[in-house]
Amino acid sequence: MNLLQPLFGALANAGLVLLLAPLFQGALRKLTAIFQSRQGPPLLQPYFDLLKLLGKEDIESGESPVVQRFAAYLSLATVLTMAALVPMGFAAPLNGAGDAILLIYMLTLCGVSTLLAGLAAGSTYSLVGVSREMMTMIALEPLLAIAVFVGAIQAGSFRLERVLNGSVYAAGNFPWSAVVMLAVMLFSFQAFVQKVPFDISEAETELMEGPLMEYSGPKLALFKYAQMAKLMVYSGIFVALFAPWGSDLAFPINWLFFWAKVCVLVVLVTLIAATHARYRIDQALRYFAGLLAVAFAALILASYGH
Amino acid sequence: MIAREKLSLLKAKFGDAIQRADMPDENRLFVFVEATVLKRICAYIFAEMDARYVISIGADDRPFSGQFLVAHDFAFDHDHLLCSVLAYLAAENPKVDSISEVVPAASWAEREMRDLVGIEPVGHGYLKRLVLPDGWPKDVHPLRKDVLWNEVPEGFDENREFTFDEPPEGCTVVPFGPFHPTLDEPAHFRLYVEGERVRGCEYRGFMAHRGIEKLAESVLNYNDIPVMAERICGICGCVHSVAYVQSVENAAGIRPPPRAEYVRTVLLELERLHSHLLWVGLACHVVGFDTLFMQSFRIREPVMWIAEKITGNRKTYGLCVVGGVRRDITPELGAELRQVLDKLEAEWRAVAEAVLQDRNIRKRTEGVGIANKTLVKQAGLVGPVARAAGVEMDCRRDHPYAAYNRVQFDVITAQGADVWSRVEVRLREVFESINIIRQCLQKMPDGSLKLEIRNEIPSGRIGLSSVEAPRGESHHFVITGENNRPRRWRVRAPTYQNLQGVPAMIKDQQLADMTITLGSIDPCFSCTDRLETIELKSGAAKVWSHSELFNLVRRSR
Numbered sequence: 001m002n003l004l005q006p007l008f009g010a011l012a013n014a015g016l017v018l019l020l021a022p023l024f025q026g027a028l029r030k031l032t033a034i035f036q037s038r039q040g041p042p043l044l045q046p047y048f049d050l051l052k053l054l055g056k057e058d059i060e061s062g063e064s065p066v067v068q069r070f071a072a073y074l075s076l077a078t079v080l081t082m083a084a085l086v087p088m089g090f091a092a093p094l095n096g097a098g099d100a101i102l103l104i105y106m107l108t109l110c111g112v113s114t115l116l117a118g119l120a121a122g123s124t125y126s127l128v129g130v131s132r133e134m135m136t137m138i139a140l141e142p143l144l145a146i147a148v149f150v151g152a153i154q155a156g157s158f159r160l161e162r163v164l165n166g167s168v169y170a171a172g173n174f175p176w177s178a179v180v181m182l183a184v185m186l187f188s189f190q191a192f193v194q195k196v197p198f199d200i201s202e203a204e205t206e207l208m209e210g211p212l213m214e215y216s217g218p219k220l221a222l223f224k225y226a227q228m229a230k231l232m233v234y235s236g237i238f239v240a241l242f243a244p245w246g247s248d249l250a251f252p253i254n255w256l257f258f259w260a261k262v263c264v265l266v267v268l269v270t271l272i273a274a275t276h277a278r279y280r281i282d283q284a285l286r287y288f289a290g291l292l293a294v295a296f297a298a299l300i301l302a303s304y305g306h
Numbered sequence: 307m308i309a310r311e312k313l314s315l316l317k318a319k320f321g322d323a324i325q326r327a328d329m330p331d332e333n334r335l336f337v338f339v340e341a342t343v344l345k346r347i348c349a350y351i352f353a354e355m356d357a358r359y360v361i362s363i364g365a366d367d368r369p370f371s372g373q374f375l376v377a378h379d380f381a382f383d384h385d386h387l388l389c390s391v392l393a394y395l396a397a398e399n400p401k402v403d404s405i406s407e408v409v410p411a412a413s414w415a416e417r418e419m420r421d422l423v424g425i426e427p428v429g430h431g432y433l434k435r436l437v438l439p440d441g442w443p444k445d446v447h448p449l450r451k452d453v454l455w456n457e458v459p460e461g462f463d464e465n466r467e468f469t470f471d472e473p474p475e476g477c478t479v480v481p482f483g484p485f486h487p488t489l490d491e492p493a494h495f496r497l498y499v500e501g502e503r504v505r506g507c508e509y510r511g512f513m514a515h516r517g518i519e520k521l522a523e524s525v526l527n528y529n530d531i532p533v534m535a536e537r538i539c540g541i542c543g544c545v546h547s548v549a550y551v552q553s554v555e556n557a558a559g560i561r562p563p564p565r566a567e568y569v570r571t572v573l574l575e576l577e578r579l580h581s582h583l584l585w586v587g588l589a590c591h592v593v594g595f596d597t598l599f600m601q602s603f604r605i606r607e608p609v610m611w612i613a614e615k616i617t618g619n620r621k622t623y624g625l626c627v628v629g630g631v632r633r634d635i636t637p638e639l640g641a642e643l644r645q646v647l648d649k650l651e652a653e654w655r656a657v658a659e660a661v662l663q664d665r666n667i668r669k670r671t672e673g674v675g676i677a678n679k680t681l682v683k684q685a686g687l688v689g690p691v692a693r694a695a696g697v698e699m700d701c702r703r704d705h706p707y708a709a710y711n712r713v714q715f716d717v718i719t720a721q722g723a724d725v726w727s728r729v730e731v732r733l734r735e736v737f738e739s740i741n742i743i744r745q746c747l748q749k750m751p752d753g754s755l756k757l758e759i760r761n762e763i764p765s766g767r768i769g770l771s772s773v774e775a776p777r778g779e780s781h782h783f784v785i786t787g788e789n790n791r792p793r794r795w796r797v798r799a800p801t802y803q804n805l806q807g808v809p810a811m812i813k814d815q816q817l818a819d820m821t822i823t824l825g826s827i828d829p830c831f832s833c834t835d836r837l838e839t840i841e842l843k844s845g846a847a848k849v850w851s852h853s854e855l856f857n858l859v860r861r862s863r
Contacts, residue, residue: 036599037600125480280819283670
């Protein structure tokens with residue numbers, strides 16, 4: 001029983017993400033269309049897109065087809081594993097399997113899969129994309145790490161179920177560090193989900209999708225799927241860390257609360273993406289550096305119990 | 307008279323080297339000089355008299371004068387004068403001193419002259435082929451009169467690849483084009499990149515050279531050409547057809563009736579409107595701001611519809627003939643046009659405000675792709691690129707044509723010399739265009755639409771015309787000829803000069819700024835739209851008719 005429950009839970013979470021991620025993507029596209037005075041694609045279009053891509057011929061291309069295939073698998077697998085570590089309206093199913101640090105590693109792995117994809121393609125454009133992705137990764141990762149650390153310090157534990165439950169607000173005094181980190185994460189969230197203004201590493205008009213340029217068919221479907229799932233999983237992490245309100249209510253109210261909050265986040269992401277131009281990599285890095293400085297201040301605050 | 311003044315200045319300086327001068331009217335000056343002093347005269351006109359370089363033309367004049375002809379066109383913008391300096395060259399091995407050393411902007415034109423007419427610019431610093439592919443045989447020059455328009459010379463190697471220059475040390479080569487999402491037309495830039503910085507580039511273009519000038523000189527007649535001139539560009543087609551007919555009218559000394567001039571003005575401004583709206587949208591798309599891209603295209607659409615109502619076509623209006631126009635703007639159409647303009651003005655005001663106050667776009671475009679006054683002068687940059695550098699230059703005011711001398715408008719300039727300033731200039735010019743069309747509708751006199759031209763257009767005359775296209779000056783040079791067609795017709799689109807400024811504009815910039823910098827000069831993309839669907843199973847092809855496409859596209863209206 002003890003063994004089966006996390007297993008089923010993990011599968012349930014992964015399944016839920018796989019099932020709903022295209023729907024969120026569809027909603028995002030529809031919303032974008034409305035902002036742009038367009039009719040937009042049907043809500044379910046992303047499902048069909050994925051099906052179509054999955055049904056296409058599996059072409060091996062680029063410098064290293066083996067790495068290319070592996071990168072596609074890795075990216076989706078990582079996101080789904082993360083899904084099992086994050087509460088999706090319920091407690092995270094793989095609670096006992098790891099702690100908050102594992103979560104940070106998984107995030108890195110996501111970026112690594114993009115790097116591998118770009119390196120496997122071996123074209124100049126994808127290499128430029130890789131270098132941008134790498135720079136973004138180096139700047140972004142500490143932000144999330146600090147957010148998790150702040151939670152861990154306040155909760156006095158790295159255990160997932162304690163960190164990912166609004167732990168940042170657990171300080172005895174007014175949670176200054178939490179408020180600061182909330183702002184920092186809000187300002188950098190677009191970058192985590194690779195949306196405008198921070199979709200720098202695959203900017204279509206500059207790099208022609210950068211690392212993904214050699215991808216097609218089923219492998220591209222996996223990558224696209226991973227990107228869609230990322231939006232959900234990251235939103236889940238964000239909500240669990242910073243907006244836990246209502247999670248201790250009875251089922252199904254807590255469940256509905258959770259998804260309502262995720263939806264709000266997706267709308268926010270869409271809104272920002274639709275009203276901004278893309279930053280250049282140096283501008284983005286400067287921006288991240290600023291946020292990082294603020295985040296460190298928050299970490300210090302947290303360690304003094306604020 | 308200003309033309310006479312300029313001529314006496316030249317005569318005082320160069321004396322007997324000036325063989326002949328023609329001044330058909332007060333705004334044109336043709337100076338025939340000895341080839342040996344050509345370089346010195348051009349240097350004097352360009353540097354001392356501060357004229358703007360326009361274009362150089364080479365012509366095979368052997369059947370008529372037994373010689374080759376070379377012409378360098380200059381514009382005195384403040385004095386409303388277009389000036390051409392011409393020299394005859396020997397029929398055997400034509401050579402002329404290159405002026406690109408003293409007038410850097412002439413570099414491409416001289417390379418083109420060498421390719422197409424076979425006139426060797428002596429002393430040119432970079433004599434690589436510009437127009438002809440590397441596989442083209444060495445001694446065949448397509449624009450010579452003894453080469454047929456459809457001739458494929460012996461020894462033409464279609465599959466020969468371009469030979470490229472060596473990149474500088476420490477740089478990697480990033481190929482940009484011929485196919486790239488933001489480059490809708492084949493042009494190839496080899497960027498020399500160090501990290502994320504562009505250190506230099508090599509350009510290979512002219513991959514879709516269509517030989518339009520040759521066709522005009524050998525197959526078509528005077529009134530066929532406007533229709534083809536229109537197809538030079540998918541966006542500023544009307545500009546080219548107007549510029550062509552005006553240059554012929556200029557050569558023949560005819561003037562179209564006033565109503566025709568107003569109609570031309572209205573259509574030219576409509577074209578500017580849809581072009582500016584399109585460009586602002588595309589610029590936003592390039593920097594990833596798709597919402598504004600979609601909105602400007604939505605706002606633009608009614609302009610296309612009213613153009614279709616007036617001319618029968620969204621684009622390629624088929625408007626001009628030598629001596630007039632073929633379409634009228636009836637009072638009903640005028641009223642509808644006014645409504646379109648009112649709506650457009652209100653909507654564009656909102657967009658302009660949104661863009662001009664947007665810090666995000668500003669951050670992305672400010673200080674990017676700098677083309678300062680010096681570069682404008684040296685590379686001969688035109689249009690919004692020049693105006694954004696604070697150079698007050700606009701052919702509509704400087705070399706008035708059609709009805710532009712009867713309407714009031716401001717020449718919009720900015721001081722930043724960067725992409726942001728170009729955005730600013732084009733955003734604001736939209737309101738000027740709206741204003742001009744309104745004035746035209748109000749002032750348009752009644753009368754006929756075209757002159758009846760009974761006499762044949764005399765041959766051997768030269769005509770110049772500069773028209774302010776949305777992206778800068780379009781300059782046409784015509785030598786009239788026999789058989790109801792010109793002997794030589796040279797088209798210089800604004801991008802021809804502006805592209806030559808791009809290497810300087812992208813040097814030491816971020817790679818990410820390449821697309822928006824190139825986009826900011828609005829390189830001229832030509833294309834022809836036609837939709838054909840093929841049933842995969844049966845292989846049956848179906849060409850969609852106009853009405854079917856129409857219904858498909860406008861279903862939601």
